[in-house]
Every structure is written in C-alpha cells, then in structure tokens.
Amino acid sequence: MGEFELIERYFKRPARNDSRTVLGLGDDCALLAPAPGMQLAISSDMLVEGRHFLSTVDPARLGHKALAVNLSDLAACGARPLAFTLALALPRADATWLSGFSAGLFALADSHQIELVGGDTTQGPLNICITVLGEVPGTGTQHQALLRGGAHAGDDIYVSGNLGDARLALAVFRGNLSLTTALFELARTRMEQPTPRVALGLALRGVASAAIDVSDGLLGDLGHLLRASQVGAVIETPLASGLLAAAAHPDWAAQGIGTPAQLDYVLAGGDDYELVFTAPAAAAAAVQQAALVSATPVTRIGRVRAAAGIQLLDAQGHELQCNLASFDHFKS
C-alpha cells in the first residue's frame, strides 16, 4: 500500500458542512477561515511508542488518545476545537492497525465536530504528531483564552475528574500492582482513552483566573501555573476519589490485592488530562455552574497563596513533606 492509497483509504473523508474549513485534505495546505472576532489557538503534541503508549495498546484507543491529549491543550485554554493535522511515521502500512487507529481518531474528532485538514505519512519508527487548531474570542491583544499566568493569592484551586487513574493502570502493566479485572479495565480505559475536558474549558471562560491541563502530574503542572502567576499554593489532601479510592480500599488489602501509592499517583502520576484551574472565591457558584453545564465533576483542592511553592496538608491539617524535585519527569 502506497502513501496516497493509505491516505485515501483511512484518512480521507467527506468534508463537513458545519466547519470553518475552506479547504481540507488534498492540496499543499489547508485553509481555515476563522469567524470574525475569533483568534486561532494552536497546539502540537507528539506521541512516541514506549514513552507515551505501550506497544500493546489497541490502535483504536491510541487514535483516540493521540487526538485527546491535543484537545486537552485546547481545553486548558478555553478554546473551541476547529480542525487538526496528523503526521504519522509508521514502520509499515498495516491495514488492521490503520483501520483501528483511524476509527478511534475519527470517533473522537466527530464527537467534537472537527475535521482532519492535513498532515504527512512516512515510513519510520512509530510516531504520531498532531497539531490542533481552535478558536477563542479575541481582538488584538484582548482575548478570552484561559492562561497559566492569571492566578491571584486567595483564589480557590480546582481539579476536574479524578487524578491518578492512569498511573494506577500503569502500575498494573508494570507488574507492581494487582487489581480486580473490573477495576483494572476502568483504570486502563482512563489511561488509554482520556477524556479531554473541552466542554469544561469553554464553560470556564470568564470564570477561571488560570488553567492548565494535567499531563505530567498535578504538582508539576500546577507548578507551571503557579510560577507563571508568581504565586504559590496550599493543597489539601487526601485528594483521591473514584478508582484510586476504590483501589486503596482496605477490603482489597484484606483480599491480598495490592494497594497503590495513592498520594504519589494523585500528585505526580501524570497522563490524567484533567484540568487544574483557579478562580476567585466569589466565582465559586459560577465554577459549580460550569461543572454542571459541562457535565464534568469538579473538586476544590486548595487555594492560591502569595508565597511561592506548594504546601501539602493532610486530612488533619498537618503539613506533609514532599520532595517536589522528585516530580520532575523530565530530568535525564
């Protein structure tokens, strides 16, 4: 199968009628027509086998995830997705893999009503690079994008969904933990098919003071937000809920099923693709309204303080010692 046949068979689809795409796949460039009063939001993410996904992953889930992690960046900016490009390096043109991958990719694209407008396909070690384009209301330097730098001392800190689920699944894959099949399947889906919080990001425009998505772990990503805002934070633990809370339940231990390093997974597990954001205390009701309209669970986890750094408090309000340096995933 040649490159052109591959594109034709797996990636070319009828143009949408409801998009802003003047010209999609098939020429040297795509053309997008932003609506009047809109600015373009752009983000690129690259996924490499072994680092961002396991070689055993279902290709449909991988197609979903490759787009989801990019949409998560748009969500963190409060941008509405418009279109995306896909550059794909493949060791070989495998029909089963391609048909699964494109099905997963387009299922998520369709649910956000966005179109694949361009890209590249080449032979090489498996590598998936997606660039997403979205729109945010704005004129000149005035815009409604949610940035990292807008948090103020006294703001509340919130997180969407549950943190640590993806890390829980990874621990099982690595053989460091056992879970019941049902619990593992739920955790695995959270790792392999994260839900980009696009609807929440849109609902938080004009409500949140700052936002970022959690890809590398809560402490690391919240740290970026706090440094950009020149503030610090107090985080109240325990944060665990959902799968992690279930996995940590004493019953599992009693049955000889391992319990995860709960706090580590929540604080620094990564691969969560939840939003962590700040909002003034006066906006608390508006935050709950945003959670409601976007059908996204949102939990208050602490507050912004003027002093730099992140202070962790346990359930009794005592300070937890936590070596933040250990949460830099990128040190080589």
Added chain:
Amino acid sequence: MGEFELIERYFKRPARNDSRTVLGLGDDCALLAPAPGMQLAISSDMLVEGRHFLSTVDPARLGHKALAVNLSDLAACGARPLAFTLALALPRADATWLSGFSAGLFALADSHQIELVGGDTTQGPLNICITVLGEVPGTGTQHQALLRGGAHAGDDIYVSGNLGDARLALAVFRGNLSLTTALFELARTRMEQPTPRVALGLALRGVASAAIDVSDGLLGDLGHLLRASQVGAVIETPLASGLLAAAAHPDWAAQGIGTPAQLDYVLAGGDDYELVFTAPAAAAAAVQQAALVSATPVTRIGRVRAAAGIQLLDAQGHELQCNLASFDHFKS
C-alpha cells in the same frame, strides 16, 4: 538536561514585535490573530532520519531543511508565513546538536520573519515534525490561494530554479557517482538547504492558475496537479541546467568523472522544493515579472493539454518513452 531547560536554552526567544502572534511559547496553546480579510493556511511535514535526511547531516542544515520543506508548502499555496510549531523526538539531549539545529532553524525563520509559537519535545527515535501557519487573502470560500486544481488546457507549465540537484548529491552520497569537490558542495547544499520559493509563491497570486511544490519529483508532483485539474501535459526536454548540466558536461566524462542519469534526476529525483505551476499564455509577461520581483529563476517547460497523462518530448520533438509508474516513490 530536562525538557524545560532544553526548550528554554535552545528554542525560547524574545517575542517578535512585527508578528501576528498574540501569545507564543509557554502556555498550553499559542494564539494567532489573523489580519482582517485573511484566511489561515496550514501544513505539516515530518522528517525521519534515513528517509528524509542522512544521519551525518550538519544539524544546522537539518534545522534549515525541516522548516524549509514546510515553507515550501506555503509557497506552493501563495501563502505568507506567519508562525510555526515544532515537535521534536530526540534520542538524547545533545547540546552540540541542539545548538546547531536551532541556529539553522531560526536563521531561516528570521529570514521569513516568523516565530516558533509552540510544540513538543520528547525522547525517542529522531523525528522532526513542523506545522507551519500562513495567511492568504480570502473571505468565505473566496480566496487567493494557489491550488492544484486550477490548470486549463493551453496553459503554460513553468518550474522555478533547477531540478535534480538534490538527487545529484544523493548519488554521490550513495557512491554511485563522483563529482568535483566544488560541484559536490553546491549539489549538497541544494539537497541539505533547499530554498523555499515563498517570494515567488506570493508574486504568483492572481497570475498562476495552479501550483504545487516538487518534493517527490517533477513527474509525480506535476501528476498530482494535473489529476486535480483533470488535464494532462506535454513536457519538453532537455530540462537540465545549472549543476546537472555542469555535472553532465562531456569534460567530466573525459576526466573519468561519472555523469548522472540526467533525465531521471530532473524528472523524478525529488527533494527539489521548487515550484511547478501553470499560467495562461496571456499571463507570460506577468510570470516573468513575478520571477523578477521574487528574484527567482523561472523556466517554461511545457504546456497543459486536455488529454490525461504526461507526454515527454526530446529536443527534436520526438516522444520519449517513460514508465510513470516507476516514479511513484511510495509503493511499498
């Protein structure tokens, strides 16, 4: 060196004041503000070691080339470059490589007054994925982009610069050909540092009826243009000039220096990053004016005909037999 230090050290630069970038590197997304009456042109290209460049290539030249092949797509659409994103997978963070690569990348970016607005850095087999954003005047479905589908029977066919130079260098690298050092260095520069024909593309807006850039070889890429336009072409050979003509000069053969497969290199060598475009006969003077204002050599190489396919004529006007199937680089 961690990811953030790497970005800070090699890729973060002061924001330009003359750009349309509302928000550049450092948040979840970049923000671009297209000028009123402008549409966004978008293209992505991925470069893989061994397939798109040799492992021995000077990193500065590679940085240039990675951006150049993307700018070439904007050129083929007549779009003015605005900004780009870079996603980079690297086996390791090598300071010498990174400093060379970023220097070459930014030298070309600066010459086009465009800014790196986002991207990703990760560990993995060397892979460079760039997405370029440009602008073209347009409103709704009306725009001035040069597309592949606008050629009509009777139009002249032109090509910029010289074709086959990159293939000439590749033949030397592969040990299939010997050249004088001076000639090899010139050919190598054409392979490793192609010149995207952005100025010509801009000058051809409203003049050319169709355009495409030559990345896979003249016959293959012209074939895409002709199929999109539902026409065919008559190409007059010999086309060789410049380096290829010099390399094919009888003097070299007399000195025992190999001569290249001239016609093959010109017709299907690839990696040229020249523009092939069509224009009505009445626009011949306007084409020469576009060549002049963009300081880009342009040569008429044939004409569009109604019948499908490409007919090749030799210097005496006799038809050359040419198996087009052999020019599909993508068959696996």
